Amino acid sequence: MKIAFYTDSYHPNVDGVVRSVDNFKAGLEKAGHTVFVYAPGTRGDEAANRDPRVRYSTAVRFPLYPQYKVALFPYLSTTAHCRENGVQLVHSHAIASMGFPAVACAKALHLPLVGTFHTLIPRGLQLVLPAGRAADAGEKIAWKAIEYFYKPFDAVTAPSATMAKMLREHGVPAQNVPNPVDLQKFKPRDSRQWAMKFAGAGKRDKLVLAAGRASFEKNTEVIIKAAAIAAKSTPLTLIITGNGPALETWKKHAAGMRNVKFMGFVSEKELEKLYAGADAFATASTFETQGLAVLEAMASGTPVAAANAMALPEEVIPGKTGELFTPFDAEDAAEKILKILEGKARYAKNCRKKAEAYSLDACCRKLETVYRKVA
Numbered sequence: 001m002k003i004a005f006y007t008d009s010y011h012p013n014v015d016g017v018v019r020s021v022d023n024f025k026a027g028l029e030k031a032g033h034t035v036f037v038y039a040p041g042t043r044g045d046e047a048a049n050r051d052p053r054v055r056y057s058t059a060v061r062f063p064l065y066p067q068y069k070v071a072l073f074p075y076l077s078t079t080a081h082c083r084e085n086g087v088q089l090v091h092s093h094a095i096a097s098m099g100f101p102a103v104a105c106a107k108a109l110h111l112p113l114v115g116t117f118h119t120l121i122p123r124g125l126q127l128v129l130p131a132g133r134a135a136d137a138g139e140k141i142a143w144k145a146i147e148y149f150y151k152p153f154d155a156v157t158a159p160s161a162t163m164a165k166m167l168r169e170h171g172v173p174a175q176n177v178p179n180p181v182d183l184q185k186f187k188p189r190d191s192r193q194w195a196m197k198f199a200g201a202g203k204r205d206k207l208v209l210a211a212g213r214a215s216f217e218k219n220t221e222v223i224i225k226a227a228a229i230a231a232k233s234t235p236l237t238l239i240i241t242g243n244g245p246a247l248e249t250w251k252k253h254a255a256g257m258r259n260v261k262f263m264g265f266v267s268e269k270e271l272e273k274l275y276a277g278a279d280a281f282a283t284a285s286t287f288e289t290q291g292l293a294v295l296e297a298m299a300s301g302t303p304v305a306a307a308n309a310m311a312l313p314e315e316v317i318p319g320k321t322g323e324l325f326t327p328f329d330a331e332d333a334a335e336k337i338l339k340i341l342e343g344k345a346r347y348a349k350n351c352r353k354k355a356e357a358y359s360l361d362a363c364c365r366k367l368e369t370v371y372r373k374v375a
Contacts, residue, residue: 001339001369002034006078006102008094010039010056012048013067014242014265015213016292017118019091020159021180025327027180027364036085038078040071040097055081059097067244071097072356079105086110089375090348093118093150103152112374115153117167117174120289120310122146123217147171153375157367159290160311177370180363181295181355185272188301198270199261200236206341208236209278209302211271212293214244219307221253222284224260225330230337231259237276240281241266275300280340286327288312298322299355303347305336 005025007015025035034053034118040050041056049056057074061067078101082090091114097375098241099115106113122142150156157177164357167174169298190335195207209231210223227238240250241263254260264273275281280299288294294304295313304313304322316322340347 001089001375002085002087003028003036003371004078004082004090004102004105005035005037005097006090006092006094006105007037007039008096008098009068010037010041010054010329011326012045016179016290017093019292020116023180023182023360024364024367026078026182027360028367030360031364031368033087036082036087038074039079040069040074042069046339050308054248056259057098057101062134065372071101073105074098074101077128079108082111083109088214089114089216089371091116092115092153095119095121103149107152111313112155112371114155114157114370114374115150116157116159116177117146117172117291118159118165118179118289120163120287123287143170152359155370157265157370159292160314161184162311162314163289174372177366178358178363179290179292180360181292181299181358183216183299183356183359186275186296186299186355187227188348189273189276191273191277195239195274196237197332198274199239199263200239201239201261201295202235202259205259206236207277207299208238208280208282208337208341209241210238210282211241211272211297212283213267214240214242214247214250216246216249217285217287217327219284219286220246220250222307222328222333223282224250224257226282226284226333227260228257229330230341233338235259235342237261238340239263241271241274270294272300275302278302280305280322280337280343282333282337283307285312286310291315295355295358298351299358301344301348302353303340303344305333307333315354317350317354321347321354322351339373365367 038056040059046056057071090106100245109125122139148156156174164174306316307327308324325332
């Protein structure tokens with residue numbers, strides 16, 4: 001089958017949507033399908049691209065998040081390319097500037113239309129609108145817009161059971177198809193000494209990793225406070241990777257803390273070694289529709305301390321794959337991080353086993369089932 005992926009976020013961005021698109025593309029192509037990717041980008045993005053099945057539409061940067069781009073009139077060019085290449089199904093991983101062209105393409109070419117809801121935009125509005133009635137009204141309007149957007153779709157998927165249920169409650173008949181994890185890239189390995197040296201950690205320190213996009217909804221300031229509390233009981237280094245709009249704010253929270261290391265952007269290979277070399281992975285996000293970074297840490301054999309919110313309890317099983325803490329409670333987060341640091345090995349096998357349920361093959365088979373039903 002020839003499939004068109006439309007996405008609002010793609011390389012050189014580094015986020016969960018990009019990782020999902022890449023992983024599904026790799027898994028589906030391994031199974032014999034052909035996948036084209038349509039994304040917003042700059043001339044530089046297009047020049048750097050080496051995949052003939054990836055096409056960038058001219059875009060401008062989104063002011064609130066400059067690393068993201070809004071495509072300018074991608075309708076005709078992407079539809080023409082789909083027609084020329086005999087695309088048989090359109091799959092939108094977008095609900096913004098590339099989402100509507102996906103709908104238009106499917107309609108113009110009379111193709112099945114599948115959508116995946118990746119980002120909890122209605123909750124995200126609470127970060128940019130004044131608290132109270134304005135935020136509540138914005139969330140309601142956003143859900144109505146999402147319901148309207150997905151009406152033409154033949155099938156809608158969500159990366160977790162939690163998110164699928166939430167969509168159904170808001171009028172979108174969604175089903176759970178998880179985003180896959182590349183178990184060949186993310187796996188247990190002996191990289192602790194490398195990670196210690198990379199972060200400049202003390203010889204006796206335990207390593208706690210917080211990786212991902214530096215955006216306000218990740219609430220990493222909670223993990224920074226928790227690290228300060230936990231460090232009173234055991235020597236530790238908190239490693240924070242990634243860039244984004246919240247980075248400077250987080251650095252202010254960590255002012256004067258020598259055990260907090262901001263590494264900025266790290267390469268894929270470095271991230272793989274950091275996941276495996278850390279004693280614990282920590283996230284305070286209350287925004288996760290799945291939590292791909294959590295699964296990548298688990299695939300690497302590293303247990304997770306996570307906020308008990310959204311989809312994270314589906315993956316973080318207390319006493320087995322990690323520990324859950326009360327959202328925004330730094331004291332509780334510190335307690336759960338310390339519990340994990342008492343012994344990574346106790347959790348490691350359970351972590352890897354949990355991640356194996358999200359393999360490329362397993363998740364792509366579920367997606368293929370959806371495709372067969374609508375094709």
